[in-house]
Amino acid sequence: MTGPRYPALIKALPETVPFVGPEVQERAQGFPFKARLGANESMFGPSPFAVAAMQDEIAEIWKYADSAHLDLKGALAARNACTPQNILIGEGIDGLLGYTVRLLVDQGDAVVTSDGAYPTFNYHVAGFGGVLHKVPYKDDREDILALFDKAAEVDAKIVYLANPDNPMGTWYDGKTIEAALDRLPEGCVFALDEAYIEFAPQGTAPKIDPQDPRVLRFRTFSKAYGMAGARIGYVLGAAETIKAFDKIRNHFGMNRPAMAGALAALADDAWLTEVLRLVDAARKDIARIAKDNGLTTLPSATNFVAVDCGQDGDFARKVLAALLAQGIFVRMPFVAPQDRCIRISAGRPEDMALLAEALPKALETARNS
Amino acid sequence: MTGPRYPALIKALPETVPFVGPEVQERAQGFPFKARLGANESMFGPSPFAVAAMQDEIAEIWKYADSAHLDLKGALAARNACTPQNILIGEGIDGLLGYTVRLLVDQGDAVVTSDGAYPTFNYHVAGFGGVLHKVPYKDDREDILALFDKAAEVDAKIVYLANPDNPMGTWYDGKTIEAALDRLPEGCVFALDEAYIEFAPQGTAPKIDPQDPRVLRFRTFSKAYGMAGARIGYVLGAAETIKAFDKIRNHFGMNRPAMAGALAALADDAWLTEVLRLVDAARKDIARIAKDNGLTTLPSATNFVAVDCGQDGDFARKVLAALLAQGIFVRMPFVAPQDRCIRISAGRPEDMALLAEALPKALETARNS
Missing domain, CATH: 3.40.640.10 (Type I PLP-dependent aspartate aminotransferase-like (Major domain))
Incomplete structure (x- = not known):
């Protein structure tokens, strides 16, 4: 019994995925993330009207x-x-x-x-x-x-x-x-x-x-x-x-x-306006947390902030790994010199508090490794 | 300003769709269907546990x-x-x-x-x-x-x-x-x-x-x-x-x-069992309604029944059109000799009652046209 015959194009494709999802990472590391700040999702969620509309439409x-x-x-x-x-x-x-x-x-x-x-x-x-x-x-x-x-x-x-x-x-x-x-x-x-x-x-x-x-x-x-x-x-x-x-x-x-x-x-424009306000506050939180740790941030027109870890990509990857190990899901750019940064999504105050707690330890771990 | 350059394969594809959806048909005809018996959807819906799980997960x-x-x-x-x-x-x-x-x-x-x-x-x-x-x-x-x-x-x-x-x-x-x-x-x-x-x-x-x-x-x-x-x-x-x-x-x-x-x-196997029972009852309803109108049905291992309209494809298409005009959404096979049939999804008793009401009129319309 032979298997499928793939076109040359398919045969040549690598079996890689564009992103490893946070659930996959959680299973690999054996514990769930405490803060989900890596996929630029909106922790503020959708409009309550959207929630109600979806729940109604389940019928x-x-x-x-x-x-x-x-x-x-x-x-x-x-x-x-x-x-x-x-x-x-x-x-x-x-x-x-x-x-x-x-x-x-x-x-x-x-x-x-x-x-x-x-x-x-x-x-x-x-x-x-x-x-x-x-x-x-x-x-x-x-x-x-x-x-x-x-x-x-x-x-x-x-x-x-x-x-x-x-x-x-x-x-x-x-x-x-x-x-x-x-x-x-x-x-x-x-x-x-x-x-x-x-x-x-x-x-x-x-x-x-x-x-x-x-x-x-x-x-x-x-x-x-x-x-x-x-x-x-x-x-x-x-x-x-x-x-x-x-x-x-x-x-x-x-x-x-x-x-x-x-x-x-x-x-629901009112909800959108509120989300934009909350995201802006979170961007400022991230900038403040970075600054408290001696790091700088890039200006952002998104719901995430690139935090410049101040050294090269190897150092930023260490910081990232040390954040993941503390249950803080974040991602980072793939290519130098952008990979001197880690990318942190705008979160709720409780998410930002977890980041503020984890970042100094992550930097210490990275510097000592 | 020129537009996109399409590959030869794309250029050669017809702009047809595999199915015209019922909502598209409703807009074209200017009124909603009373019974949705054309897409083999399950009018009995999902398990109540599935409904609850989806509603919860909206959060x-x-x-x-x-x-x-x-x-x-x-x-x-x-x-x-x-x-x-x-x-x-x-x-x-x-x-x-x-x-x-x-x-x-x-x-x-x-x-x-x-x-x-x-x-x-x-x-x-x-x-x-x-x-x-x-x-x-x-x-x-x-x-x-x-x-x-x-x-x-x-x-x-x-x-x-x-x-x-x-x-x-x-x-x-x-x-x-x-x-x-x-x-x-x-x-x-x-x-x-x-x-x-x-x-x-x-x-x-x-x-x-x-x-x-x-x-x-x-x-x-x-x-x-x-x-x-x-x-x-x-x-x-x-x-x-x-x-x-x-x-x-x-x-x-x-x-x-x-x-x-x-x-x-x-x-929720209990729900599945119940749905299978309801579908079987509806299949029998469709067979009975067909028989009451002098038509036969094919045995079915699905949640729909092919009703043999007893003549050729042109006649079946007239029956189908006359059902649609009465607000009964059904579909039919595309190819002869299967297109002597119309295909009717298993519905709730109220859907089956609408079918029972509409089918004799549809057959009359088809025979007189």
Whole structure:
């Protein structure tokens, strides 16, 4: 009995995953985390109206969700000054990035991203046989003009940028991105990941015609809306491109209560405002805790803060390990010199208190090892 | 400004969807359905324990789900006499079929299915550039030996069979499938879709070594467990093959409350037994209603019944249209001669009463048109 015959592309893929989940780490280390500050989830949770809407909709969970997602598309269209035809709903930005790569990238096609940017995007590019070209960060920011120039140089199908950036929390103002678009080469799609846009200062989101065929913008209910476990993301783009996703997407892939929750969450601006206030307070807490330990932090337009551990990546990895060992789940950038930092999500006061307690010990452990 | 450059495969794909959802139909017709008997959802809903578990877990929806799905895999492994390494969890069977085709099918590779079988499988095969070879049904059943012989003839990567079958509700006993496996050609994976297996008579599920590398079995919480809107399916297969899915799957793609619900649903055998009893009663109702109208039904091992409208496909399509116009959502087979039937899901007594009221009028309309 022989097993499956895999295509060459599949055979060549490594059996690695983009991220090791905190539950997997907890099982490996044999105890649960006390503070979950590593995946930029929102510990403040979703709007109480979203919670109620999801709980109510459980009664309808015997039904598949609307495959056209029209209610949520309508609400998102009203909010984004576009039509429902400019919106694609999908299984989180991760799922939507997968669809996007599949839609655009043939084996051997060039794709451009920053060295150290979102690994799940790279995972999908590799998964469909695209060839990644990486541009270094510049002063801890993704280098938008260098990215676009690289895209022209290698004739890229997609160039990816997160604004605000993950893992550094840095950002461009919208006008800079608008101006940079002139440099985007013909036939290259600009995948603009705005997962953290709600946390950013006014003016961070560029003004782009929803019908601009060059740009796909990725948004999510996983961050500011506190619904990471719901798995709802969306894409804003030209109607013709959005329609093309219908050729490949999992039409009945969405969780029905989650869709009801997203609709309710979108209507509760007061909750969003409160979350942004709490996140800002937590960012200040992280900066203060870092400073109390002689460390500096990067400015952040997200719900996390990059804490500069003041030495090289090996040192930061030791600090990270010592935090994990104390039950504090955090992550860090993969690439130098950004890997001198650890990345800490904005948490509740009790989470921040645990961090304040653990960080000095972690630094001591790292310095003594 | 030019738009995206699509790969040749994507350009060639039609902009069709495997199914038009009932909500889309409702909007098109301008009124809601009174009875939702077209998608083989379980109107009896999930276990009350599953409902409670999902409602409780909404409080944790700010967290991504465990990417390794270990709790649910453990429970499923215990139930299926295998190890967690033999189990893959994914976004419904639809999503899992997509991953499976992607994992195995290169552009131009042959795939075998029955003419008139599950269109979403065909959608995925086309979407990854596979070449479909279709075998006719025989006496309203998928023809397993002919499918395997065709797989040998065309050197197929995958041969698909649903047991019990959708859309006809017919089935093979497990021993027949076990014996047929001798005819499965080397290097061809047998994708055995068991979405409806819980409704089938004892002995319908073949006994297959979980480590048999030739077979992938697809199961779901969407049918007997009443959780179609949760989007949880699973695959049983050899550990080596299951591990290969880690190269391509959306690792953080599952809804967290849904996972908690599936775990609770699996523990409530009393509810499952009750649902099977209610479904069996509804199948008998459908048969009686059909008989009262001079029609016959096919035996069913699923939660739906194929009602033979007694004439050709055109007539059955008229009956279907006349039911839809009365607010009764049903579907029907796509291919002759199976399309002489309409397919009606097992419903609650109130749903069955609506069907009993609407069917005579629908037949009259069809006969007079």
